[in-house]
Amino acid sequence: MSLEFLHIVMVGTKFAENVGSAARACANMGCPNLTLVRPVNWDEDRARSLATGTGQEVLRRMRIVETLEEAVQDMVAVYGATARGGGWRKGILTPAKAAPLIHEVMQQAEPVAILFGPEDRGLTNEETSICSRLVTIPTASEHTSLNVSQAVMVFLYECFVKSPGPVFRPAGPPESRLATHGERETLYVTLQSTLTDMDFLKGDNPDYWMLPVRRFLERTPLRRHEFNLIMGMCRQVQWLLGMKQK
Structure with missing residues (x-):
């Protein structure tokens, strides 16, 4: 079993040792893809010491980027790890329930990202708003926050044990591929503008009122020809x- 299409994205990580431990977890579970977004005080040597020999190759392949948008641009699904619920954070899954959904996408040889925020605060509302779904790890008490590398391991383990087998690589036409995160973000911007012009979205906080629309559309994998269809409808x-305004 391999998680070759799964991407672990660590945002604003403050301790290089946690990156090293996460790299080791990636290697243990067969996930070769690790990306850092704006790491704080990055120190490769400290990361290597915790990666041990197992995670060295993951660290060697690892990407470091400046923006979250760059990290997830080509993903077809983005999951966000959070210890907090309420407000904008609704419909939260456990890793066990998220893993089969993640594999539905990966079985089509399409990339999926799981985002993890900084050790002290986690992902912001703005960062979680781009996620297809949010996921949290249940704990035994009110102490819900886990070490980020531990959280990475739990998610990877659930994805690993839920792996149904070899990846199916369809040879269909290009238009049948899944829309990337970047394409869906373009669609949401266009759709929000259109719904605002129609007075469907409230003008005082359109980002907030758009969130249920985004969550609804993210429940179904959007294909490129469907993206073109909705964009055409908006235009x-x-x-x-x-x-009418003329």
């Missing part, structure tokens, strides 16, 4: 609204 609606 037609915007044209009609423009005609």
